[in-house]
Protein backbone atom coordinates (compact mmCIF):
# COMPACT_ATOMS: atom_id res chain seq x y z
CA UNK A 407 0.00 0.00 0.00
CA UNK A 408 1.12 3.56 -0.50
CA UNK A 409 1.71 5.94 2.36
CA UNK A 410 2.54 9.63 2.57
CA UNK A 411 6.20 10.51 2.90
CA UNK A 412 7.32 13.97 3.97
CA UNK A 413 10.30 15.46 2.12
CA UNK A 414 12.03 18.38 3.83
CA UNK A 415 14.44 20.71 2.04
CA UNK A 416 17.67 21.05 4.05
CA UNK A 417 20.10 23.84 3.51
CA UNK A 418 23.61 22.47 3.81
CA UNK A 419 24.27 24.20 7.06
CA UNK A 420 25.15 22.63 10.38
CA UNK A 421 22.22 22.09 12.67
CA UNK A 422 19.39 22.02 10.13
CA UNK A 423 18.81 18.29 10.59
CA UNK A 424 18.77 18.80 14.31
CA UNK A 425 16.26 21.62 13.80
CA UNK A 426 13.88 19.22 12.06
CA UNK A 427 14.24 16.70 14.86
CA UNK A 428 13.70 19.42 17.47
CA UNK A 429 10.53 20.75 15.83
CA UNK A 430 9.05 17.27 15.56
CA UNK A 431 10.15 16.35 19.08
CA UNK A 432 8.68 19.50 20.58
CA UNK A 433 5.36 18.55 18.96
CA UNK A 434 5.52 14.96 20.16
CA UNK A 435 5.87 13.52 16.68
CA UNK A 436 7.93 10.36 16.40
CA UNK A 437 9.95 9.62 13.26
CA UNK A 438 9.39 6.03 12.14
CA UNK A 439 11.97 6.11 9.38
CA UNK A 440 14.02 8.65 7.50
CA UNK A 441 16.86 9.02 5.05
CA UNK A 442 18.88 11.94 3.76
CA UNK A 443 20.07 12.59 0.22
CA UNK A 444 22.68 15.29 -0.18
CA UNK A 445 24.35 17.32 -2.88
CA UNK A 446 27.04 19.92 -2.30
CA UNK A 447 24.50 22.69 -1.92
CA UNK A 448 21.49 21.17 -0.25
CA UNK A 449 19.95 18.04 1.10
CA UNK A 450 16.56 16.37 1.09
CA UNK A 451 15.35 14.60 4.18
CA UNK A 452 12.63 12.04 3.59
CA UNK A 453 10.70 10.85 6.58
CA UNK A 454 7.80 8.72 7.65
CA UNK A 455 5.67 9.67 10.65
CA UNK A 456 2.27 8.67 11.99
CA UNK A 457 0.75 12.16 12.17
CA UNK A 458 1.54 13.38 8.68
CA UNK A 459 -0.68 16.48 8.54
CA UNK A 460 0.44 17.72 11.93
CA UNK A 461 4.09 17.17 11.04
CA UNK A 462 3.72 19.12 7.78
CA UNK A 463 2.02 21.99 9.63
CA UNK A 464 4.65 22.32 12.34
CA UNK A 465 7.53 22.04 9.87
CA UNK A 466 6.06 24.70 7.60
CA UNK A 467 5.43 26.95 10.60
CA UNK A 468 9.11 26.56 11.47
CA UNK A 469 10.04 27.80 7.99
CA UNK A 470 10.87 24.49 6.34
CA UNK A 471 9.97 23.84 2.72
CA UNK A 472 8.21 20.48 2.55
CA UNK A 473 6.30 18.33 0.09
CA UNK A 474 4.24 15.16 0.47
CA UNK A 475 4.94 12.23 -1.84
CA UNK A 476 3.23 8.85 -2.19
CA UNK A 477 5.65 6.02 -1.57
CA UNK A 478 5.29 2.29 -1.02
CA UNK A 479 5.89 0.81 2.41
CA UNK A 480 6.27 -2.93 2.77
CA UNK A 481 7.08 -5.31 5.58
CA UNK A 482 9.49 -8.06 4.91
CA UNK A 483 10.98 -10.65 7.16
CA UNK A 484 14.15 -9.57 8.83
CA UNK A 485 16.26 -12.41 7.45
CA UNK A 486 18.88 -12.78 4.73
CA UNK A 487 17.47 -12.86 1.19
CA UNK A 488 13.98 -11.61 2.00
CA UNK A 489 14.42 -8.20 0.39
CA UNK A 490 16.27 -9.53 -2.59
CA UNK A 491 13.29 -11.71 -3.48
CA UNK A 492 11.05 -8.65 -3.61
CA UNK A 493 13.52 -6.59 -5.60
CA UNK A 494 14.02 -9.38 -8.12
CA UNK A 495 10.35 -9.53 -8.94
CA UNK A 496 10.26 -5.77 -9.40
CA UNK A 497 13.27 -5.83 -11.71
CA UNK A 498 11.67 -8.62 -13.75
CA UNK A 499 8.74 -6.30 -14.34
CA UNK A 500 10.87 -3.29 -15.34
CA UNK A 501 10.26 -1.34 -12.16
CA UNK A 502 13.10 1.02 -11.53
CA UNK A 503 13.64 2.19 -7.96
CA UNK A 504 14.43 5.89 -7.62
CA UNK A 505 15.40 5.45 -4.01
CA UNK A 506 14.62 3.23 -1.06
CA UNK A 507 15.40 3.04 2.60
CA UNK A 508 14.64 0.60 5.36
CA UNK A 509 14.62 0.14 9.06
CA UNK A 510 14.56 -3.10 10.97
CA UNK A 511 13.11 -3.86 14.37
CA UNK A 512 13.44 -7.38 15.86
CA UNK A 513 12.12 -9.98 13.40
CA UNK A 514 10.55 -7.54 10.92
CA UNK A 515 11.91 -4.88 8.58
CA UNK A 516 10.04 -1.99 6.98
CA UNK A 517 11.11 -0.90 3.55
CA UNK A 518 10.13 2.40 1.89
CA UNK A 519 10.27 2.36 -1.91
CA UNK A 520 9.86 5.18 -4.40
CA UNK A 521 9.57 3.46 -7.79
CA UNK A 522 9.39 5.09 -11.20
CA UNK A 523 5.88 3.67 -11.70
CA UNK A 524 3.96 3.68 -8.45
CA UNK A 525 0.74 2.02 -9.63
CA UNK A 526 2.43 -0.81 -11.44
CA UNK A 527 4.74 -1.42 -8.52
CA UNK A 528 1.79 -1.66 -6.12
CA UNK A 529 0.06 -4.12 -8.45
CA UNK A 530 3.06 -6.41 -8.65
CA UNK A 531 3.70 -6.33 -4.94
CA UNK A 532 0.05 -7.08 -4.24
CA UNK A 533 0.15 -10.07 -6.55
CA UNK A 534 3.38 -11.54 -5.27
CA UNK A 535 3.83 -10.31 -1.75
CA UNK A 536 0.82 -9.89 0.46
CA UNK A 537 2.55 -8.12 3.28
CA UNK A 538 2.39 -4.55 2.11
CA UNK A 539 1.67 -2.01 4.84
CA UNK B 540 -9.60 72.13 -26.57
CA UNK B 541 -8.37 68.57 -26.41
CA UNK B 542 -10.21 66.72 -23.66
CA UNK B 543 -7.29 64.41 -22.97
CA UNK B 544 -5.06 67.07 -21.44
CA UNK B 545 -5.45 69.15 -18.30
CA UNK B 546 -3.05 71.80 -19.63
CA UNK B 547 -2.62 70.99 -23.33
CA UNK B 548 -0.34 73.99 -23.97
CA UNK B 549 2.16 72.68 -21.39
CA UNK B 550 1.71 68.93 -21.69
CA UNK B 551 2.18 68.89 -25.47
CA UNK B 552 4.58 71.83 -25.72
CA UNK B 553 7.27 71.32 -28.40
CA UNK B 554 10.64 70.28 -27.03
CA UNK B 555 12.28 73.48 -28.20
CA UNK B 556 9.80 75.67 -26.34
CA UNK B 557 9.84 73.38 -23.32
CA UNK B 558 13.61 73.64 -23.06
CA UNK B 559 13.47 77.42 -23.43
CA UNK B 560 10.95 77.50 -20.60
CA UNK B 561 13.23 75.28 -18.52
CA UNK B 562 16.24 77.53 -19.10
CA UNK B 563 14.29 80.65 -18.07
CA UNK B 564 12.95 78.99 -14.95
CA UNK B 565 16.34 77.44 -14.09
CA UNK B 566 17.92 80.90 -13.97
CA UNK B 567 15.08 82.07 -11.72
CA UNK B 568 15.51 79.03 -9.48
CA UNK B 569 19.23 79.65 -9.08
CA UNK B 570 18.55 83.31 -8.37
CA UNK B 571 16.02 82.28 -5.72
CA UNK B 572 18.28 79.59 -4.28
CA UNK B 573 21.06 82.14 -3.76
CA UNK B 574 18.81 83.90 -1.25
CA UNK B 575 19.04 80.86 1.11
CA UNK B 576 21.93 80.65 3.59
CA UNK B 577 22.95 77.23 2.27
CA UNK B 578 23.19 78.07 -1.45
CA UNK B 579 24.55 81.56 -0.73
CA UNK B 580 27.56 79.87 0.89
CA UNK B 581 27.94 76.97 -1.51
CA UNK B 582 27.13 78.64 -4.83
CA UNK B 583 27.88 82.26 -3.97
CA UNK B 584 31.32 81.30 -2.70
CA UNK B 585 32.04 79.59 -6.03
CA UNK B 586 30.93 82.67 -7.96
CA UNK B 587 27.81 80.98 -9.35
CA UNK B 588 25.04 83.39 -10.40
CA UNK B 589 21.96 83.01 -12.62
CA UNK B 590 24.11 84.39 -15.43
CA UNK B 591 26.52 81.44 -15.09
CA UNK B 592 23.82 79.46 -16.84
CA UNK B 593 23.60 80.14 -20.56
CA UNK B 594 22.39 76.72 -21.72
CA UNK B 595 20.72 73.83 -19.94
CA UNK B 596 23.98 71.89 -20.21
CA UNK B 597 25.65 74.48 -17.97
CA UNK B 598 23.63 73.01 -15.09
CA UNK B 599 26.03 70.05 -15.10
CA UNK B 600 28.82 72.22 -13.75
CA UNK B 601 26.92 73.05 -10.56
CA UNK B 602 27.51 71.02 -7.38
CA UNK B 603 24.90 68.45 -6.34
CA UNK B 604 22.58 68.84 -3.37
CA UNK B 605 22.15 65.79 -1.13
CA UNK B 606 19.92 64.58 1.65
CA UNK B 607 22.84 65.18 4.01
CA UNK B 608 22.80 68.85 2.98
CA UNK B 609 19.12 69.01 3.98
CA UNK B 610 19.85 67.32 7.30
CA UNK B 611 22.96 69.36 7.97
CA UNK B 612 21.03 72.61 7.46
CA UNK B 613 17.99 71.53 9.45
CA UNK B 614 15.41 72.96 9.64
CA UNK B 615 15.40 76.20 7.61
CA UNK B 616 18.90 76.56 6.13
CA UNK B 617 17.66 76.13 2.56
CA UNK B 618 14.67 78.44 2.83
CA UNK B 619 14.97 81.18 0.21
CA UNK B 620 12.06 83.47 1.17
CA UNK B 621 11.24 85.42 4.35
CA UNK B 622 9.63 83.00 6.82
CA UNK B 623 6.32 84.89 6.75
CA UNK B 624 5.83 83.66 3.20
CA UNK B 625 6.19 80.02 4.24
CA UNK B 626 2.75 78.56 4.83
CA UNK B 627 3.41 74.86 5.33
CA UNK B 628 6.23 72.45 6.00
CA UNK B 629 6.47 68.70 5.57
CA UNK B 630 9.04 66.76 7.53
CA UNK B 631 10.31 63.22 7.03
CA UNK B 632 10.22 60.80 9.94
CA UNK B 633 14.04 60.68 10.04
CA UNK B 634 14.83 57.51 11.95
CA UNK B 635 18.49 58.49 12.20
CA UNK B 636 19.78 62.03 12.66
CA UNK B 637 17.85 65.14 11.67
CA UNK B 638 14.74 64.71 9.56
CA UNK B 639 14.48 66.49 6.22
CA UNK B 640 12.15 69.48 6.16
CA UNK B 641 10.60 70.96 3.03
CA UNK B 642 8.98 74.40 3.25
CA UNK B 643 6.27 75.67 0.91
CA UNK B 644 4.91 79.10 0.04
CA UNK B 645 1.37 79.60 -1.28
CA UNK B 646 2.81 79.63 -4.79
CA UNK B 647 4.56 76.30 -4.18
CA UNK B 648 1.41 74.63 -2.85
CA UNK B 649 -0.51 76.00 -5.80
CA UNK B 650 1.96 74.53 -8.33
CA UNK B 651 2.02 71.23 -6.48
CA UNK B 652 -1.77 70.90 -6.45
CA UNK B 653 -1.80 71.77 -10.14
CA UNK B 654 0.72 69.02 -10.94
CA UNK B 655 -1.25 66.39 -9.02
CA UNK B 656 -4.46 67.51 -10.74
CA UNK B 657 -2.70 67.19 -14.09
CA UNK B 658 -1.61 63.63 -13.21
CA UNK B 659 -5.09 62.55 -12.15
CA UNK B 660 -6.71 64.16 -15.16
CA UNK B 661 -4.22 62.34 -17.39
CA UNK B 662 -5.60 58.95 -16.28
CA UNK B 663 -9.19 60.04 -16.79
CA UNK B 664 -10.18 61.42 -13.38
CA UNK B 665 -12.76 64.21 -13.78
CA UNK B 666 -14.92 66.45 -11.57
CA UNK B 667 -17.64 63.80 -11.66
CA UNK B 668 -15.38 61.28 -9.90
CA UNK B 669 -15.27 60.31 -6.24
CA UNK B 670 -11.65 60.16 -5.11
CA UNK B 671 -10.83 58.25 -1.93
CA UNK B 672 -7.35 58.76 -0.48
CA UNK B 673 -6.06 55.99 1.79
CA UNK B 674 -2.72 57.72 2.43
CA UNK B 675 -1.78 58.79 5.90
CA UNK B 676 -2.44 62.53 6.23
CA UNK B 677 -0.24 64.82 8.31
CA UNK B 678 3.46 64.97 7.54
CA UNK B 679 3.25 62.25 4.89
CA UNK B 680 2.91 64.09 1.58
CA UNK B 681 0.69 61.44 -0.05
CA UNK B 682 -2.21 62.66 2.09
CA UNK B 683 -2.42 66.41 1.57
CA UNK B 684 -0.66 66.18 -1.81
CA UNK B 685 -3.42 64.10 -3.39
CA UNK B 686 -6.10 65.87 -1.38
CA UNK B 687 -5.43 69.30 -2.88
CA UNK B 688 -4.74 67.85 -6.33
CA UNK B 689 -8.08 66.04 -6.46
CA UNK B 690 -9.89 69.12 -5.11
CA UNK B 691 -8.22 71.26 -7.76
CA UNK B 692 -9.67 68.92 -10.33
CA UNK B 693 -13.11 69.29 -8.80
CA UNK B 694 -13.53 65.64 -7.84
CA UNK B 695 -15.50 64.77 -4.71
CA UNK B 696 -12.72 63.89 -2.27
CA UNK B 697 -13.01 61.32 0.52
CA UNK B 698 -10.03 61.92 2.84
CA UNK B 699 -10.39 58.49 4.44
CA UNK B 700 -6.69 58.38 5.47
CA UNK B 701 -4.93 55.14 6.34
CA UNK B 702 -6.27 52.07 8.06
CA UNK B 703 -9.64 50.64 9.13
CA UNK B 704 -10.27 48.53 6.07
CA UNK B 705 -13.89 47.72 6.88
CA UNK B 706 -14.67 51.42 7.09
CA UNK B 707 -12.76 52.09 3.85
CA UNK B 708 -14.95 49.53 2.08
CA UNK B 709 -18.10 51.08 3.56
CA UNK B 710 -17.00 54.47 2.17
CA UNK B 711 -16.29 52.92 -1.22
CA UNK B 712 -19.81 51.53 -1.37
CA UNK B 713 -21.78 54.33 0.34
CA UNK B 714 -20.11 57.25 -1.45
CA UNK B 715 -19.74 55.52 -4.81
CA UNK B 716 -15.95 55.85 -4.87
CA UNK B 717 -14.58 55.58 -8.41
CA UNK B 718 -10.88 56.33 -7.80
CA UNK B 719 -8.63 55.18 -4.97
CA UNK B 720 -5.10 56.17 -4.11
CA UNK B 721 -3.29 53.45 -2.13
CA UNK B 722 -0.01 51.64 -1.77
CA UNK B 723 -0.05 48.28 -3.62
CA UNK B 724 0.10 46.12 -0.49
CA UNK B 725 -2.95 47.92 0.89
CA UNK B 726 -4.87 47.34 -2.33
CA UNK B 727 -4.42 43.59 -1.82
CA UNK B 728 -5.62 44.01 1.76
CA UNK B 729 -8.74 45.84 0.58
CA UNK B 730 -9.40 43.11 -1.94
CA UNK B 731 -8.98 40.34 0.66
CA UNK B 732 -11.40 41.97 3.09
CA UNK B 733 -13.93 42.58 0.30
CA UNK B 734 -13.78 38.93 -0.64
CA UNK B 735 -14.15 37.77 2.94
CA UNK B 736 -17.25 39.97 3.26
CA UNK B 737 -18.71 38.60 0.04
CA UNK B 738 -18.37 41.93 -1.79
CA UNK B 739 -17.46 41.81 -5.47
CA UNK B 740 -15.35 44.82 -6.46
CA UNK B 741 -16.63 44.46 -10.02
CA UNK B 742 -20.37 44.42 -9.37
CA UNK B 743 -20.79 45.89 -5.88
CA UNK B 744 -18.59 48.99 -6.27
CA UNK B 745 -18.10 51.74 -8.85
CA UNK B 746 -14.29 51.48 -8.68
CA UNK B 747 -12.66 52.23 -12.01
CA UNK B 748 -9.21 53.69 -11.42
CA UNK B 749 -6.44 53.03 -8.94
CA UNK B 750 -3.45 55.23 -8.28
CA UNK B 751 -0.63 53.20 -6.79
CA UNK B 752 2.81 54.25 -5.66
CA UNK B 753 5.17 54.89 -2.75
CA UNK B 754 6.05 51.20 -2.62
CA UNK B 755 8.08 49.22 -5.15
CA UNK B 756 5.97 46.78 -7.11
CA UNK B 757 6.28 44.73 -10.24
CA UNK B 758 4.30 44.84 -13.47
CA UNK B 759 2.83 41.44 -12.49
CA UNK B 760 1.50 42.90 -9.24
CA UNK B 761 -0.09 45.77 -11.12
CA UNK B 762 -1.83 43.37 -13.49
CA UNK B 763 -3.04 41.36 -10.52
CA UNK B 764 -4.53 44.50 -8.96
CA UNK B 765 -6.24 45.35 -12.24
CA UNK B 766 -7.69 41.88 -12.67
CA UNK B 767 -8.86 41.31 -9.13
CA UNK B 768 -10.54 44.70 -8.76
CA UNK B 769 -11.59 45.15 -12.39
CA UNK B 770 -9.85 48.54 -12.61
CA UNK B 771 -7.01 50.32 -14.38
CA UNK B 772 -4.06 50.93 -12.07
CA UNK B 773 -1.55 53.72 -12.67
CA UNK B 774 1.90 54.26 -11.22
CA UNK B 775 2.59 57.42 -9.29
CA UNK B 776 6.03 58.73 -8.43
CA UNK B 777 6.95 61.47 -6.02
CA UNK B 778 9.06 62.21 -2.97
CA UNK B 779 8.76 64.72 -0.18
CA UNK B 780 11.95 66.55 -1.23
CA UNK B 781 10.28 67.23 -4.58
CA UNK B 782 7.10 68.34 -2.74
CA UNK B 783 5.43 64.93 -2.81
CA UNK B 784 3.26 63.10 -5.33
CA UNK B 785 2.93 64.59 -8.80
CA UNK B 786 6.56 64.45 -9.92
CA UNK B 787 5.97 61.74 -12.52
CA UNK B 788 2.90 59.72 -13.42
CA UNK B 789 1.81 57.11 -15.92
CA UNK B 790 -0.39 58.09 -18.82
CA UNK B 791 -3.08 55.78 -20.27
CA UNK B 792 -0.37 53.99 -22.29
CA UNK B 793 0.97 52.53 -18.99
CA UNK B 794 4.46 52.51 -20.42
CA UNK B 795 6.65 54.71 -18.27
CA UNK B 796 5.90 57.77 -16.17
CA UNK B 797 5.86 61.26 -17.69
CA UNK B 798 8.02 63.48 -15.53
CA UNK B 799 6.78 67.08 -15.57
CA UNK B 800 9.63 68.92 -17.16
CA UNK B 801 8.08 72.36 -16.74
CA UNK B 802 8.59 71.75 -12.99
CA UNK B 803 11.76 69.68 -12.92
CA UNK B 804 14.98 69.25 -14.84
CA UNK B 805 15.76 65.55 -15.09
CA UNK B 806 19.26 64.12 -15.11
CA UNK B 807 20.32 60.48 -14.88
CA UNK B 808 23.86 60.04 -13.56
CA UNK B 809 26.18 57.14 -12.85
CA UNK B 810 26.19 57.10 -9.03
CA UNK B 811 29.88 56.17 -9.03
CA UNK B 812 31.40 58.52 -11.60
CA UNK B 813 28.61 61.16 -11.34
CA UNK B 814 28.77 61.44 -15.13
CA UNK B 815 25.55 61.58 -17.20
CA UNK B 816 24.09 58.27 -18.38
CA UNK B 817 22.73 58.23 -21.96
CA UNK B 818 18.95 57.85 -22.40
CA UNK B 819 17.89 54.26 -21.80
CA UNK B 820 20.67 53.50 -19.30
CA UNK B 821 19.93 52.96 -15.63
CA UNK B 822 21.33 55.51 -13.20
CA UNK B 823 20.49 57.78 -10.31
CA UNK B 824 17.72 60.29 -10.82
CA UNK B 825 18.84 63.88 -10.16
CA UNK B 826 16.18 66.60 -10.09
CA UNK B 827 16.22 70.38 -10.08
CA UNK B 828 13.05 72.20 -9.10
CA UNK B 829 11.88 74.90 -11.51
CA UNK B 830 8.83 76.41 -9.87
CA UNK B 831 9.47 76.28 -6.15
CA UNK B 832 10.20 79.60 -4.52
CA UNK B 833 10.36 78.83 -0.78
CA UNK B 834 12.89 76.05 -1.06
CA UNK B 835 14.37 75.49 -4.51
CA UNK B 836 16.63 72.45 -4.81
CA UNK B 837 19.36 72.38 -7.45
CA UNK B 838 20.67 69.03 -8.73
CA UNK B 839 19.16 67.07 -5.88
CA UNK B 840 20.43 63.48 -5.77
CA UNK B 841 17.29 61.43 -5.18
CA UNK B 842 19.16 58.12 -4.68
CA UNK B 843 16.41 56.51 -6.77
CA UNK B 844 17.52 54.43 -9.72
CA UNK B 845 15.61 54.62 -12.97
CA UNK B 846 16.18 55.37 -16.64
CA UNK B 847 14.78 57.68 -19.28
CA UNK B 848 12.63 55.76 -21.74
CA UNK B 849 13.83 56.79 -25.19
CA UNK B 850 11.31 57.75 -27.84
CA UNK B 851 8.03 59.63 -27.99
CA UNK B 852 4.88 58.55 -26.19
CA UNK B 853 1.81 57.87 -28.36
CA UNK B 854 -0.31 59.90 -25.90
CA UNK B 855 1.08 63.09 -27.39
CA UNK B 856 2.74 64.47 -24.26
CA UNK B 857 6.22 65.77 -24.92
CA UNK B 858 7.51 65.46 -21.36
CA UNK B 859 9.91 62.55 -21.20
CA UNK B 860 9.12 59.30 -19.41
CA UNK B 861 11.06 57.54 -16.66
CA UNK B 862 10.88 53.83 -15.97
CA UNK B 863 9.49 52.57 -12.68
CA UNK B 864 12.02 52.94 -9.86
CA UNK B 865 14.66 50.22 -9.98
CA UNK B 866 15.92 50.56 -6.42
CA UNK B 867 18.27 52.80 -4.46
CA UNK B 868 21.64 53.92 -5.77
CA UNK B 869 23.23 53.05 -2.40
CA UNK B 870 22.52 49.41 -3.23
CA UNK B 871 24.39 49.42 -6.52
CA UNK B 872 27.63 47.45 -6.73
CA UNK B 873 30.24 46.94 -9.42
CA UNK B 874 31.60 43.53 -10.40
CA UNK B 875 34.13 43.14 -13.20
CA UNK B 876 33.39 46.67 -14.35
CA UNK B 877 29.63 46.10 -14.61
CA UNK B 878 27.17 48.18 -12.57
CA UNK B 879 24.70 45.80 -10.96
CA UNK B 880 21.46 46.79 -9.24
CA UNK B 881 19.67 44.44 -6.85
CA UNK B 882 16.41 45.16 -8.68
CA UNK B 883 17.79 43.47 -11.79
CA UNK B 884 18.39 40.32 -9.78
CA UNK B 885 15.07 40.62 -7.96
CA UNK B 886 13.18 40.94 -11.25
CA UNK B 887 14.58 37.58 -12.42
CA UNK B 888 14.04 35.80 -9.11
CA UNK B 889 10.41 36.95 -8.90
CA UNK B 890 9.68 35.20 -12.19
CA UNK B 891 10.26 31.81 -10.57
CA UNK B 892 7.10 30.60 -8.87
CA UNK B 893 9.15 28.05 -6.93
CA UNK B 894 10.96 30.79 -5.02
CA UNK B 895 9.98 32.84 -1.99
CA UNK B 896 10.42 36.61 -1.70
CA UNK B 897 13.65 37.02 0.28
CA UNK B 898 17.10 36.96 -1.21
CA UNK B 899 20.63 38.06 -0.36
CA UNK B 900 23.39 39.05 -2.74
CA UNK B 901 26.92 38.59 -1.42
CA UNK B 902 29.91 39.94 -3.29
CA UNK B 903 33.31 38.66 -2.25
CA UNK B 904 36.81 38.18 -3.57
CA UNK B 905 37.71 34.55 -4.23
CA UNK B 906 41.32 34.23 -5.34
CA UNK B 907 41.78 37.22 -7.62
CA UNK B 908 38.19 37.32 -8.78
CA UNK B 909 35.11 39.07 -7.54
CA UNK B 910 32.28 36.60 -7.15
CA UNK B 911 28.56 37.12 -6.74
CA UNK B 912 26.55 34.71 -4.65
CA UNK B 913 22.77 34.87 -4.69
CA UNK B 914 21.00 33.10 -1.87
CA UNK B 915 17.28 32.86 -2.41
CA UNK B 916 14.50 31.38 -0.33
CA UNK B 917 12.68 28.41 -1.64
CA UNK B 918 8.90 28.91 -1.50
CA UNK B 919 7.45 25.55 -0.54
CA UNK B 920 9.05 22.40 -1.87
CA UNK B 921 7.68 21.55 -5.32
CA UNK B 922 9.43 18.23 -5.87
CA UNK B 923 10.87 15.24 -4.07
CA UNK B 924 13.51 14.90 -6.76
CA UNK B 925 16.79 16.66 -6.18
CA UNK B 926 17.79 16.64 -9.84
CA UNK B 927 14.80 18.93 -10.42
CA UNK B 928 16.07 21.27 -7.70
CA UNK B 929 19.47 21.31 -9.36
CA UNK B 930 17.84 22.07 -12.69
CA UNK B 931 16.02 25.00 -11.06
CA UNK B 932 19.30 26.33 -9.66
CA UNK B 933 20.93 26.06 -13.08
CA UNK B 934 18.05 27.86 -14.80
CA UNK B 935 18.13 30.71 -12.26
CA UNK B 936 21.91 31.02 -12.78
CA UNK B 937 21.52 31.14 -16.54
CA UNK B 938 18.83 33.83 -16.49
CA UNK B 939 20.75 35.93 -13.97
CA UNK B 940 23.85 35.77 -16.12
CA UNK B 941 21.87 37.02 -19.12
CA UNK B 942 20.69 39.99 -17.05
CA UNK B 943 23.80 41.05 -15.08
CA UNK B 944 26.49 39.65 -17.44
CA UNK B 945 28.29 37.98 -14.52
CA UNK B 946 27.74 34.31 -13.61
CA UNK B 947 26.54 34.19 -10.01
CA UNK B 948 26.58 31.25 -7.65
CA UNK B 949 22.96 30.50 -6.79
CA UNK B 950 22.03 28.82 -3.54
CA UNK B 951 18.56 27.83 -2.40
CA UNK B 952 17.94 28.45 1.29
CA UNK B 953 15.19 27.87 3.84
CA UNK B 954 12.59 30.51 4.50
CA UNK B 955 13.33 32.95 7.31
CA UNK B 956 17.04 32.16 7.48
CA UNK B 957 18.35 35.21 5.60
CA UNK B 958 19.59 38.07 7.80
CA UNK B 959 17.36 41.04 8.62
CA UNK B 960 17.99 44.36 10.37
CA UNK B 961 15.07 46.01 12.15
CA UNK B 962 12.72 43.66 10.34
CA UNK B 963 13.97 44.88 6.94
CA UNK B 964 15.70 42.46 4.62
CA UNK B 965 19.36 43.07 3.78
CA UNK B 966 19.77 42.78 0.01
CA UNK B 967 23.47 43.23 -0.61
CA UNK B 968 26.51 42.26 1.43
CA UNK B 969 29.79 43.46 -0.05
CA UNK B 970 32.64 41.70 1.72
CA UNK B 971 35.36 42.94 -0.65
CA UNK B 972 36.23 45.97 1.44
CA UNK B 973 36.64 43.92 4.58
CA UNK B 974 39.81 42.23 3.38
Ligand SMILES: [Zn+2]
Pocket residue numbers: 790791792797852853854855856
Ligand atom coordinates in the same frame (compact mmCIF):
# COMPACT_ATOMS: atom_id res chain seq x y z
ZN1 LIG C 1 2.15 59.16 -22.53
